[in-house]
Amino acid sequence: MHGSPLLRALAAFVAILFLGLPLWRLTHPHAVAETVTAPVGTEGAKAIHLQLAFTQVPEKFRILFLGKELWKEPKPSAEMERDFQVPYPKEGIDLVFEIEWPGDTLSAARVQLRTPDGRNLDKTIWGKGKAEETLTFE
Amino acid sequence: MILFRNILILLVLGAAGASAAEKVRVSSFSTILTEIAEQVGGDHVQVTGHVKPGMDPHDFEPKPDDLKAVAEAQLILLSAKHMESYVPKLKESSGAKGDIVQVGDQFPSLKMKSEEGEKEIEDPHWWHSIENMQRATAIVRDELIKVDPTDKADVTKNADQYLAKLAALQKWVKMEVASLPRNRRKLVTSHDAFQYFAHDYGFTIYPIEGITTEDEPSSKKVASLIGIIKEQGVKAIFPETIENPKVLTEITRETGAKVGGELVADGLGATPETNTYEGMMRHNVMAIVTALK
Numbered sequence: 001m002h003g004s005p006l007l008r009a010l011a012a013f014v015a016i017l018f019l020g021l022p023l024w025r026l027t028h029p030h031a032v033a034e035t036v037t038a039p040v041g042t043e044g045a046k047a048i049h050l051q052l053a054f055t056q057v058p059e060k061f062r063i064l065f066l067g068k069e070l071w072k073e074p075k076p077s078a079e080m081e082r083d084f085q086v087p088y089p090k091e092g093i094d095l096v097f098e099i100e101w102p103g104d105t106l107s108a109a110r111v112q113l114r115t116p117d118g119r120n121l122d123k124t125i126w127g128k129g130k131a132e133e134t135l136t137f138e
Numbered sequence: 139m140i141l142f143r144n145i146l147i148l149l150v151l152g153a154a155g156a157s158a159a160e161k162v163r164v165s166s167f168s169t170i171l172t173e174i175a176e177q178v179g180g181d182h183v184q185v186t187g188h189v190k191p192g193m194d195p196h197d198f199e200p201k202p203d204d205l206k207a208v209a210e211a212q213l214i215l216l217s218a219k220h221m222e223s224y225v226p227k228l229k230e231s232s233g234a235k236g237d238i239v240q241v242g243d244q245f246p247s248l249k250m251k252s253e254e255g256e257k258e259i260e261d262p263h264w265w266h267s268i269e270n271m272q273r274a275t276a277i278v279r280d281e282l283i284k285v286d287p288t289d290k291a292d293v294t295k296n297a298d299q300y301l302a303k304l305a306a307l308q309k310w311v312k313m314e315v316a317s318l319p320r321n322r323r324k325l326v327t328s329h330d331a332f333q334y335f336a337h338d339y340g341f342t343i344y345p346i347e348g349i350t351t352e353d354e355p356s357s358k359k360v361a362s363l364i365g366i367i368k369e370q371g372v373k374a375i376f377p378e379t380i381e382n383p384k385v386l387t388e389i390t391r392e393t394g395a396k397v398g399g400e401l402v403a404d405g406l407g408a409t410p411e412t413n414t415y416e417g418m419m420r421h422n423v424m425a426i427v428t429a430l431k
Contacts, residue, residue, distance in 0.1 A: 067317030089321035091340065096316050134312035136320075136340065 045085040046116035052080045054099075056107040064096040088116050092138030100130045113137050162285050163236070165204075165211035167222050168195065169405035170265040171241060173415050174278045175215060177300045182289040183282065186211070192408025195221055200228055208232040212285050215278065218242035219262035239281050245273045248333045263403065266422075267334035268308040271415065275300055307416055314423050315339045322430050326367060326375040326395070331403035335422070344370070346377060360385055367393040374398035374429035399425035 172187035218240035
């Protein structure tokens with residue numbers, strides 16, 4: 001390969017950057033904040049932001065909303081966040097969390113939800129091995 | 139001397155055996171407390187349930203047989219919160235010597251209007267809250283242990299098992315109710331029994347007045363109720379009894395709301411599906427959630 005070493009180094013750097021970004025996104029799903037439309041009627045849907053932090057990375061994890069799957073992560077990480085569009089009446093919403101952790105030690109999941117009107121609500125789920133809990137956000 | 143000693147040992151062992159076999163006699167004036175006492179006491183109790191599943195406890199009056207059982211009971215369980223208006227009479231006429239435990243009075247009350255509608259009284263239907271059931275179970279467990287401390291290990295184990303069942307039921311109810319949007323949790327009912335349920339699971343109760351009695355309600359009252367049902371977008375109403383079908387038909391026609399399934403309000407039901415606490419709760423939750431979806 002011909003050309004100046006400086007140009008070659010620059011080309012290599014650009015190539016690494018180009019390949020590295022998708023790789024970094026793939027290995028850091030918690031940092032991806034994308035809008036996901038809820039699989040429920042979106043009439044009057046509003047934006048909410050969900051942020052999760054686990055004391056121990058779960059093996060399985062999913063959230064149900066109005067009896068339907070809202071968010072399932074086949075390979076969860078210690079921290080995850082996402083935006084959703086869901087109907088959010090003034091009475092609030094219920095989210096059902098199903099979490100499976102490896103082993104039987106006591107683990108926790110911190111759930112932070114930003115409501116459509118910008119309020120930050122914070123709840124914690126505890127479980128040994130697994131947890132099935134319904135959280136209300138008003 | 140040896141013979142005397144052996145006879146003495148046999149007598150002591152015999153007395154201990156008889157005592158262990160003797161069951162704690164419990165009188166219960168609530169179908170709910172009857173179930174708790176049977177589940178928690180297990181083989182160590184003999185429970186007389188005076189109010190049977192399907193009976194209206196509001197209308198119950200003790201009869202001579204009930205008084206006899208109360209007189210012999212070591213533990214008398216009452217639902218309380220003014221449910222058993224006959225308590226003073228019961229104490230006096232039965233000569234009860236057992237511990238009378240007013241279970242419902244030992245945890246917080248919601249208020250409701252008296253039948254005359256003049257004053258606020260404590261709502262006696264506490265069992266529609268599973269948290270209250272867990273409190274009641276702990277109370278019954280402690281009272282049974284107080285009566286016979288030798289049963290402590292078994293009674294504690296049974297209570298833990300029943301509490302675990304209640305916790306699982308609570309999880310199920312929350313998940314079922316979560317499938318109903320919170321702005322649809324509106325319970326239009328003629329029965330005042332569901333305040334504790336409404337409080338725990340985010341429902342608002344709109345009372346139906348005048349459509350379940352034989353008296354013709356005023357057109358103003360019917361119009362007001364139609365207005366509420368339309369305004370709130372209520373999908374179903376739950377009348378306790380339908381003694382005024384003409385008015386009910388008018389309301390459902392005007393609003394598009396349907397008549398929901400029958401709810402079991404005053405204790406355990408009479409059918410195999412509703413004659414246990416778990417069965418009753420599952421029946422009510424399914425009837426409400428299905429009708430309001």
